[in-house]
Amino acid sequence: MRLLLGKEIANNILAELMLEVTALREQGVIPKLALLMVGTDSGSQVYLENAKRVAQKLGIDVLEQRFATDVLLQDLLTFVENLNRDRRVHGILCQLPLPVGLTGDGEQRLVSTIDPNKDVDCVHPYNLGLLAMGRARLMPCTPHAVYQLLKRNNYQLSGKRVVIVGRSNIVGRPLSLILSTKGIDATVTLCHSRTPHEELQRICKEADILVVAMGKPKFIDKNFIRPGAVVIDVGTAQLAGQIVGDVDFANVSELVAAITPVPGGVGPLTRAMLMHNVVSAAKF
């Protein structure tokens, strides 16, 4: 069984990006990322702190703005509109989901307000539309991380049967679009909570590559695995004081050809793909 470690690949991508940032700075372009957060969710805080640290290491300037949970939606939208107009800012990321009170329509209005050219989290409907058409300029970070993990480990995707469990707009659904794009050419099946359980096991067992993004710790055991499959576990959760994925690692590890550990698999690459988007946006 091979362990698919994200850190080494992330470091390679960050080294490539550092050269690009240096070249941009020499041309007088200083890439700048605006990080917005509403409320005090600890997971979001950790994500933003890590993003800030990695950005600054690369030479990307960071503007950090935190809002109280009771911020008015209009104030948030006005702040984003000002960032859209600011030519020194190349990327805007607002940590989602927003706190209750701003979810639903508020979240939709926020993501639609971000200038698509600065939408480094790839949440604007225009960018998701381009992705669906196979013409993406920016890709959502976690699905892009999964793609890079497979690509840079030399897994051939063309003609392969990929099963994705989870259809969220930030992970499963965009990943299905990326992997089924002409030129990447995987045959993709997307499963979700309304896929009957026995059906889910049968479909997962047909997968050459199984990607799990459910948010259900240790849900996937050997009853879902085809011997020799490659398994990418996107899930991250705290269980009994430990960080675990959606796959029961110990239960499946003897059956799989390769698997991502949690932590240490997809996570480190997600941050690297955010930086990739900031550098791309600085070149638009």
Ligand SMILES: NC(=O)c1ccc[n+]([C@@H]2O[C@H](COP(=O)([O-])OP(=O)(O)OC[C@H]3O[C@@H](n4cnc5c(N)ncnc54)[C@H](OP(=O)(O)O)[C@@H]3O)[C@@H](O)[C@H]2O)c1
């Ligand atoms: N490593 C990273 O960088 C990274 C980034 C983002 C997320 N994550 C992690 O990835 C996981 C998923 O995140 P998310 O934001 O995509 O979650 P989400 O929005 O809650 O979506 C979960 C998806 O799983 C499906 N699902 C839930 N229970 C299921 C079941 N019993 N059988 C089949 N499908 C089921 C849901 O189906 P329905 O659509 O029918 O509800 C939904 O599509 C979480 O653990 C999250 O922490 C990690």
